[in-house]
Amino acid sequence: MKRYLPLLGLLLAVGCSSDDKSSDQDQDEDEPTTITYTASQDDFPNPERGFYHYSDTRASNYSPLDADELATYRSLQTADGASYSVVSTLVFRYFILDMYTAAPLEESFLAKVQADFAAARDAGVKLIPRFTYTVTATPGDCPESFICPPYGDAAKATVLGHIGQLKPLLQDNADVIACVQLGFFGTWGENYYSDYFGDASGNDQGKLLDQNWTDRIEVLQAMLDATPRHIMVQVRYPQFKQRHTYGINALTNVAALTETEAFSETDKARIGYHNDCFLASADDFGTYEDYGNSSSPRTGANTVLRQYFADDSKYVVVGGETCSDGYSPQNDCAPAGKAEKEMSDLHYSYLNMDYNNEVNNDWVTGGCMDNIKKRLGYRFALTTGTYPTTLTEDDKIDIKLTIENSGFTSPFKARPAQLIFRNTTSGEIIVRTLATDVRRWFPGTNTIEESLEGGLKAGTWALYLNLPDAAATINKRPEYSIRLANNGTWDGATGYNSLNHTLAVK
CATH class of the missing domain: 2.70.50 (Coagulation Factor XIII; Chain A, domain 1)
Incomplete structure (x- = not known):
C-alpha cells in the first residue's frame, strides 16, 4: 500500500x-x-447523464447488444453526420415488438432482452429502454399525409399483458436501468398516432376523449407498478403526468412537484419526461399542448405547461432528442438562440447524440457544444x-x-x-x-x-x-x-x- x-x-x-x-x-x-x-x-464519462448512444432491435430480426462495443462508448465516439465526439455511459434501447401486436411475448424474446441487460452490465453502461410496436410512418392520402392510419400499435389488453411479462426483467435488471420510457402505444412509442388509445392528430378526432385518457393512465400505472419504485418512468407530454396525478379533468395549471414531495418514490415523484422534439418549434411540436377531453377542446397551453414542466423537472428525470432544425436560430447557441438556457430551465440530464445532428452540429459551430457536453445532468x-x-x-x-x-x-x-x-x-x-x-x-x-x-x-x-x-x-x-x-x-x-x-x- x-x-x-x-x-x-x-x-x-x-x-x-x-x-x-x-x-x-x-x-x-x-x-x-x-x-x-x-x-x-x-x-469525462459519468453515470446517468450526458449524450446517449441510440440502439434499436426488432423482435422479428433481433440484433443483440454487444458488451465490447458498448464499453467503447465510454471513450470518445462520433455518430454518423455529427461534427463532434462524445463520451457516454447511456444507451437508448428501442425494443420493437413488431411480431407481438396480437400475441404474448415468447420466452425466447424475453431471454434476448435479458441478454441485452447483461451486456450493458458487463460494459459498465446503463440502458434507457422503450418498448413499442412500430417505428414506421406510412404515408398516404390522409390529412397528415406523411403518416396515415392504421399506425400499427396494439390494443390495451395486449399492452398490459406484455407489461406483466416484462415486469420480472425490469425488476431483476434495475441496477442497469437509468430510467424507463413509457412507450407501447403510438408510432415510435410516443403516445400520439395510435389506433387504440385515441388519435389526437388531424387524421382523426383531433383531441383525446375521456376513455382515451382512462386507457392511457391505466397503461402508465401498469408501467409504474412493473418498475422498481426507485426507477423513474418518462412520459412524452407533461399533460399526461398531470392527468395521471389529478384526473382526466385536470387543468394545465395544476401544482408541480414540491421539494417536500420530491424523491419520495410516490407515482407523482416518479414520472419524468422525454421530449423527442426538443427546441423543434415554439411548442416543441405539440409537447406543450392541452389535448382536451370529451367535454373540452384541444388548445394551446405553451406558457402554462412550460412553467409546469420547468417547476416539476427540477426533481425528475428529463431527456430526449432534437428532431428538426426548422426552429433556427432559436434552437442555436446564445446570443441568437437559447439552447443552453432551455436545457438549464428544464433540467436536462441527457440527449441523443445520433439525432438530429442538423441541430446538434449547430451547437458546435455556435461554440456551446463543449459546455453542453459537460453540463448535461450534474x-x-x-x-x-x-x-x-x-x-x-x-x-x-x-x-x-x-x-x-x-x-x-x-x-x-x-x-x-x-x-x-x-x-x-x-x-x-x-x-x-x-x-x-x-x-x-x-x-x-x-x-x-x-x-x-x-x-x-x-x-x-x-x-x-x-x-x-x-x-x-x-x-x-x-x-x-x-x-x-x-x-x-x-x-x-x-x-x-x-x-x-x-x-x-x-
Missing part, C-alpha cells in the same frame, strides 16, 4: 492548495485544515473541504465540503455519499456514510457539513469521497461511481475521489 504515498504527494502539489497552518510553530496541531480544490475543464466540483488534522480514537469526525454543481440539474437516482478512510500503512478501509442526499445537490453551491462517528484506530488515514451506485451488484465498480470535476482527485481503479488530506489518529 506504500505505492499510494508518492501519488498522494503529487496530487497535493497539483490538485489543491491548503490553508493549513500546522507547520507554523504557533499553530495548534488539532486545528482543522481547509483545502481549496482546482476545478477541471475536462469532459457536474460536481469540490471547491473547499475542511477536515480535522489530529484526533483521538473516540473523537467525532467533523467535515465540511463545498461542492459546486455547474450542471443543468442534479442526479435523478439515489446513491450513497461515503467518506472513505484508508490507512496509509495497512491499507485498511473504513467507510462512513454521509446523511446528505446527492439528488439534492442542485445547480449552484452546495454545502455539506456533518459530524461522523469516530472509532478510527491509531495511525494515519487518507480521506476520499465515494459516490457509488446504490445497487449492490455494481456499487464496487468505478464505472458506476460519480467522478468529481477536479484536477488530481479521481482514482479510476477504485472510483474514489481523493480529498488530498490525511488524518492522524492518536
Whole structure:
C-alpha cells in the first residue's frame, strides 16, 4: 500500500492548495485544515447523464447488444453526420415488438432482452429502454399525409399483458436501468398516432376523449407498478403526468412537484419526461399542448405547461432528442438562440447524440457544444473541504465540503455519499456514510457539513469521497461511481475521489 504515498504527494502539489497552518510553530496541531480544490475543464464519462448512444432491435430480426462495443462508448465516439465526439455511459434501447401486436411475448424474446441487460452490465453502461410496436410512418392520402392510419400499435389488453411479462426483467435488471420510457402505444412509442388509445392528430378526432385518457393512465400505472419504485418512468407530454396525478379533468395549471414531495418514490415523484422534439418549434411540436377531453377542446397551453414542466423537472428525470432544425436560430447557441438556457430551465440530464445532428452540429459551430457536453445532468466540483488534522480514537469526525454543481440539474437516482478512510500503512478501509442526499445537490453551491462517528484506530488515514451506485451488484465498480470535476482527485481503479488530506489518529 506504500505505492499510494508518492501519488498522494503529487496530487497535493497539483490538485489543491491548503490553508493549513500546522507547520507554523504557533499553530495548534488539532486545528482543522481547509483545502481549496482546482476545478477541471475536462469532459469525462459519468453515470446517468450526458449524450446517449441510440440502439434499436426488432423482435422479428433481433440484433443483440454487444458488451465490447458498448464499453467503447465510454471513450470518445462520433455518430454518423455529427461534427463532434462524445463520451457516454447511456444507451437508448428501442425494443420493437413488431411480431407481438396480437400475441404474448415468447420466452425466447424475453431471454434476448435479458441478454441485452447483461451486456450493458458487463460494459459498465446503463440502458434507457422503450418498448413499442412500430417505428414506421406510412404515408398516404390522409390529412397528415406523411403518416396515415392504421399506425400499427396494439390494443390495451395486449399492452398490459406484455407489461406483466416484462415486469420480472425490469425488476431483476434495475441496477442497469437509468430510467424507463413509457412507450407501447403510438408510432415510435410516443403516445400520439395510435389506433387504440385515441388519435389526437388531424387524421382523426383531433383531441383525446375521456376513455382515451382512462386507457392511457391505466397503461402508465401498469408501467409504474412493473418498475422498481426507485426507477423513474418518462412520459412524452407533461399533460399526461398531470392527468395521471389529478384526473382526466385536470387543468394545465395544476401544482408541480414540491421539494417536500420530491424523491419520495410516490407515482407523482416518479414520472419524468422525454421530449423527442426538443427546441423543434415554439411548442416543441405539440409537447406543450392541452389535448382536451370529451367535454373540452384541444388548445394551446405553451406558457402554462412550460412553467409546469420547468417547476416539476427540477426533481425528475428529463431527456430526449432534437428532431428538426426548422426552429433556427432559436434552437442555436446564445446570443441568437437559447439552447443552453432551455436545457438549464428544464433540467436536462441527457440527449441523443445520433439525432438530429442538423441541430446538434449547430451547437458546435455556435461554440456551446463543449459546455453542453459537460453540463448535461450534474457536474460536481469540490471547491473547499475542511477536515480535522489530529484526533483521538473516540473523537467525532467533523467535515465540511463545498461542492459546486455547474450542471443543468442534479442526479435523478439515489446513491450513497461515503467518506472513505484508508490507512496509509495497512491499507485498511473504513467507510462512513454521509446523511446528505446527492439528488439534492442542485445547480449552484452546495454545502455539506456533518459530524461522523469516530472509532478510527491509531495511525494515519487518507480521506476520499465515494459516490457509488446504490445497487449492490455494481456499487464496487468505478464505472458506476460519480467522478468529481477536479484536477488530481479521481482514482479510476477504485472510483474514489481523493480529498488530498490525511488524518492522524492518536
